[in-house]
Amino acid sequence: MTAILPFGRHIIGNPVLPAIHGGVLGAFMEMTALAQLLLTEGQERQPRVIDVSIEYLRSGRPLTTFARAEIKKVGRRIANVHVEAWQDRRAAPIAALRGHFLVSPTEVKP
Template sequence: VGNPTLPALHGGAVAGFMEQAAIIFILLQMGEPKVPKTIDFTIDYLRAGLFRDTYAECSVTRLGRRIANVRISAWQKNRQEPITIARAHFLLSDDGSTD
């Protein structure tokens, strides 16, 4: 809990939850056991995340051989009212090949 007076979830905990959700989603999409590395992660906090169940939905914008771009949305009571949205880029392969 980041703000005990509301009580609201800590923003870093929400961001970590969303990043891990995206990594697991990519792993399921790729079907390979290699964990992708985060290149960048940008999050927009839209409303307070209260101390209750929180859900995430991921969608791949682009899944290439080396890079994946993912959109993540987190909500609590209503999927149409997200508490945060995020965009992330992940490195899938760092073998240095250009083909």
């Protein structure tokens, strides 16, 4: 799944450059990770964020931004997810997120 964040003037954080606000990029990547977990793992409830670490690699220009999540590992209670966001080329990411999420255990139905 590739998530898309269309550009809009309201997401500019630094009007001098102009650059997309870091909080917008962080929230976009976090939502991408949660959506990928819901789609892939078929959770009954939305996973909860335990912690995230974000690396801002370059300024987000006033363009459409894309993100893709890769689930590294899903255990009984915790999932580890890596997300990369890019604009022009996927090989040149503008930000990356590593996160741990609390997933609900799968219930065994009789």
